[in-house]
Amino acid sequence: MSPLRSSATATFEMANAVGAQVPIDLSIDPEAYTYDFVIVGGGTAGCCLASRLSEDPAVKVLLIERGPLRDDWASKVPLISSNPYAKDAPVGRWWAQPLPQADGRPLEVVCGEALGGTSSINCMLYTRGTPGDYNRWSELGNNGWGYHDLEPYFVKSENTQSHPPSEWRGKHGPWLNQTHPHIPYRSMEYLIDALERAGIQHTDDTNSPHAPAASYAPPDVAQDSKNYRHSTFRAFLPPELCQERADRLKICTDTLVMRIEVVNGNGQAHARGVYFEATDYRLAGRRFYAQARREVVLCAGALVSPQILQLSGIGPRAHLEKVGIPVQCDLPGVGNHLQDHIAVPLTYEIPIEDSLHGLEANPFKAAKELLRYLLTGKGIFSLPFQPLAIYVPSRLLDSDGRLSVTSPQALDTSFPENRPDLEIMPNANNCTDHEITGKGIFTLIVGLIRPKSKGSVRLASSNPRARPDVDLGFLTNEDDYVPLRKGLKLSMNLAKDMRERGYPLQDLIVPGGTDDGSLDRFIRQNLRTCYHYTSTCRMGRKDDDDRPGVVDKELRVHGGFDESTVPTATIPCYIGLIGTRVRIIMSSFPEL
Ligand SMILES: Cc1cc2nc3c(=O)[nH]c(=O)nc-3n(C[C@H](O)[C@H](O)[C@H](O)COP(=O)(O)OP(=O)(O)OC[C@H]3O[C@@H](n4cnc5c(N)ncnc54)[C@H](O)[C@@H]3O)c2cc1C
Incomplete structure (x- = not known):
């Protein structure tokens, strides 16, 4: 057999x-x-x-x-296989409970369902998190789960094709990853300039334990040498x-x-x-x-x-x-303590040729890109949706969303208190549930990656074929508004800088103002899942x-x-x- x-x-x-x-x-x-x-x-x-x-x-x-x-071939191509909403994507999707904190909207939850699970359909980012993440697990009484306990396993399992071997990077494991430093979107060039001016430093390796708490870089991506998804x-x-x-x-x-x-x-x-x-x-x-x-x-x-x-x-x-x-x-703990990154996208219009929607609008360009991928394994079809990873601790941002502290001590992520709690995820496509046709879209998703809010998973019935009842619990802890507001202000500053430097960026779905009331309203109207469910x-x-x-x-x-x-x-x-x-x-x- x-x-x-x-x-x-x-x-x-x-x-x-x-x-x-x-x-x-x-x-x-x-x-x-x-x-x-x-x-x-x-x-x-x-x-x-x-x-x-x-x-x-x-x-x-x-x-x-x-x-x-x-x-099959399509399941290996990054751009095709990373869309969990495609008609035949191997996913389970169902509605979580309506969220009072999202003005009564229900949000959909999504999980991969195939051999390889969610690693068969996710965005492929290979991101370990900071040493302080694991040191916090240890602090909570889980001895043996600190960063230095786990680092050898990271090294053993991976084969990085883009970084030199080091005490924290492995070259001989079964799981391949690589980085794409050349980003083919003009919007991202302007964004990188804006990040530099905002004091957010470039780092060579997002998975280095020495990467500063506020930094940006093209992420490592789980791909093999042909640029196929490596689930x-x-x-x-x-x-x-x-x-x-x-x-x-x-x-x-x-x-x-x-x-x-x-x-x-x-x-x-x-x-x-x-x-x-x-x-x-x-x-x-x-x-x-x-x-x-x-x-x-x-x-x-x-x-x-x-x-x-x-x-x-x-x-x-x-x-x-x-x-x-x-x-x-x-x-009592089973199904409690559900956590997910809370995401709030800011949406801008840009020239259509600068965004992924340019492929929809121009079948000739799409065919050319596909042919390029077939012949060389390169181009837009080989890349992750998210070409840059940006991390910032909200406590280092002032009330206007500007980075106010940059001392090496404050940026050292081996201390749990220094871990970034915001990830800004730029995308050259529409990341909202709104249908926007015929336009080029640029999105800055503000992700709260250390929410205090918690939800739960309960049986909807005793039928194992029924989907469980998911309460995402977003914003049930009001403290979560504080970093989200700062993340929105930071992202709006970045967009403003891009525009002032001459990039044609127009507001589409953004907050009406920067006062707390406007930002909180915007958060409730636009928050969505980041699909990173844990801790149940x-x-x-x-x-x-x-x-x-x-x-x-x-x-x-x-x-x-x-x-x-x-x-x-x-x-x-x-x-x-x-x-x-x-x-x-x-x-x-x-x-x-
Ligand atoms: C759209 C999307 C994008 C994401 N992007 C990233 C990213 O870029 N980087 C990142 O690090 N994380 C990302 N994540 C999150 C990450 O992929 C998941 O957290 C992780 O893969 C979960 O791993 P797991 O093994 O716990 O579950 P899964 O990988 O989901 O595996 C669970 C498996 O169990 C199977 N299963 C479920 N019920 C049963 C049953 N009753 N009987 C038998 N089998 C069952 C499922 O079919 C599934 O294959 C993303 C998630 C999504 C949905």
């Missing part, structure tokens, strides 16, 4: 091969459906973990992924590796895990196995079971991991009882009154589990971009 299959029929055959149909036929030898590790979710974390665990020839691993295997599926589970390990690594795509089997005995809970069905609704009800000799590892993302725990009877008792799920373990199964103490943890520092679910159920949504508090971090957590986990 090939280790990689994709259609629903193949899944069904495969389910027969990797599990036992429920109710289990007692004549089946349990060895036939028992693995050492059963990994739920073949996404950013799951692919990496499946690869690492199956390095040991004595270890049998089953990886179960809800989405398909997508390995974690391509990096960690290439076909030759899957073939070589076919005896011990089974990958089941188009397959939906319904719940984890939890058994209690001798005062301890134990995750014994998982129940699953084909994702295709026509095969719903034909349920299968696989048993885990050692561990069930939950890597279903920050929105679905808590759903699966709750479906399995692990979560806040009152909620489980309300939905009619028998309680196995009363764990956070690492931390179970008895922490303010924010009870779900897993301990070895990523085992609290509650007496003798062996572990390990969710990936374990980030204890927010950091910069998230995919890179999730992968490192999974990379370091087996050695803990």
